[in-house]
Amino acid sequence: MRHVEQVMGTVVSIELADDLPAPRQQELIDATCTWLHEVDARFSTYKDDSEVCRFRDGTLRLEDASADLRLVLDRCADLWRDTDGYFDAYAGGRLDPSGYVKGWSVEVASQRLTAAGSTRHYIGAGGDIRMRGTGPTGGPWRVGVRHPWEADKLSWVLGVTDGAVATSGTYERGAHVFDPRTGKAASGLRSVTVVGPDLALADAYATAALAMGEAGLTWLAKKTDEGYESAAVTDDGRAFTSAGLPILS
Amino acid sequence: MRRSTAAAVGTLTGAALILGVRLSVTPPDAPVATAPVAQEQEEVAEEPEAGGTAEPTEGASKGASKGADKDDDKKDDEKAEEEETGLKAGTYKGKAVQNQYGTVQVTIKVSGGKITAANATAPTDGFSGTINPNAVKTLAAATLKSQSAEVDAVSGATFTSQSYVASLQAALDKAGA
Numbered sequence: 501m502r503h504v505e506q507v508m509g510t511v512v513s514i515e516l517a518d519d520l521p522a523p524r525q526q527e528l529i530d531a532t533c534t535w536l537h538e539v540d541a542r543f544s545t546y547k548d549d550s551e552v553c554r555f556r557d558g559t560l561r562l563e564d565a566s567a568d569l570r571l572v573l574d575r576c577a578d579l580w581r582d583t584d585g586y587f588d589a590y591a592g593g594r595l596d597p598s599g600y601v602k603g604w605s606v607e608v609a610s611q612r613l614t615a616a617g618s619t620r621h622y623i624g625a626g627g628d629i630r631m632r633g634t635g636p637t638g639g640p641w642r643v644g645v646r647h648p649w650e651a652d653k654l655s656w657v658l659g660v661t662d663g664a665v666a667t668s669g670t671y672e673r674g675a676h677v678f679d680p681r682t683g684k685a686a687s688g689l690r691s692v693t694v695v696g697p698d699l700a701l702a703d704a705y706a707t708a709a710l711a712m713g714e715a716g717l718t719w720l721a722k723k724t725d726e727g728y729e730s731a732a733v734t735d736d737g738r739a740f741t742s743a744g745l746p747i748l749s
Numbered sequence: 750m751r752r753s754t755a756a757a758v759g760t761l762t763g764a765a766l767i768l769g770v771r772l773s774v775t776p777p778d779a780p781v782a783t784a785p786v787a788q789e790q791e792e793v794a795e796e797p798e799a800g801g802t803a804e805p806t807e808g809a810s811k812g813a814s815k816g817a818d819k820d821d822d823k824k825d826d827e828k829a830e831e832e833e834t835g836l837k838a839g840t841y842k843g844k845a846v847q848n849q850y851g852t853v854q855v856t857i858k859v860s861g862g863k864i865t866a867a868n869a870t871a872p873t874d875g876f877s878g879t880i881n882p883n884a885v886k887t888l889a890a891a892t893l894k895s896q897s898a899e900v901d902a903v904s905g906a907t908f909t910s911q912s913y914v915a916s917l918q919a920a921l922d923k924a925g926a
Contacts, residue, residue: 511913626907646905653895669906721886740888
């Protein structure tokens, strides 16, 4: 069963490949969407009454914040250290953990689906995807990586069973990623794709590498030790991949 | 840490004072002001962990008292002659220290009572030989393809609700609906 939901300022695509009765699949999809809307309400930086905004404005104290918000803040701090400051939830001057929240919320959604009996599914949120089990054909899920210049073409097709694929690029929303050290728009890399066990980390790593520019190629190579493989395309069209990237074609 | 303190003081007197305190449990075997090298050598021997936490290259460049601090029992080409200021002429190698980038060893040369050369090296043998190649590991060059293929999902830079409609993922969702 497939479903498309508008939430968190983007579009979420869900596919369940389980052999479950249709009403049960519908329940699972509904529960997934309810969770994602809940996250949007609590973590959106565009809603003044969201938990994130109340914390940011000082009306919500850290000790009164939900366990989810505290976890998100912790992970953002970890990522700031782990990426040499290139993943920065305070990059714009005010707290904006959206770069972590989207991947994390999908990660949690997939865990909940699994706990509820769906062992084969994918949830894709705005181009960042979390897969579980095997795809509809019984093999790995086939994930295309969008070509960084040709919107209707793919650069790579990856095969993933349990894992995440996240891509950050400058081609979709223009120069929206900034180098926190220079304050200038990131340049050097056009597109970075990271494949690994956790979508929130894969997404954060892709964004951090994009912000680093070509130095990100070396930084990404170090992440393979932690199980995160990657592919990147430079502004001048050179492509790079890590040795363990699960390329089908 | 003790090395940095010595460097900040920057004088033989400073180093000697620290050593004086440190060596208070054992009787000094030489006058503090005239033979700092000998005493500092003892300090290194007593405190092997100090070498592990110090920054050897910084230490080597900070000056005479700091550099002399690097000396330990491994003395090469030491000459027996005693200079007026108390620093013995010769070449002194510091303790080989391992840090995350490999092994670093500081060498100083003393001539005419002064340190005339100091440098830190990263030996190519042992630990550093296996660490350094990783430091330059990078992604391998690949071919940028432009292909069409049947896929279950598409990963790409985050689209907005508006730009989704033009995306490959939207076409997929439409086809599968």
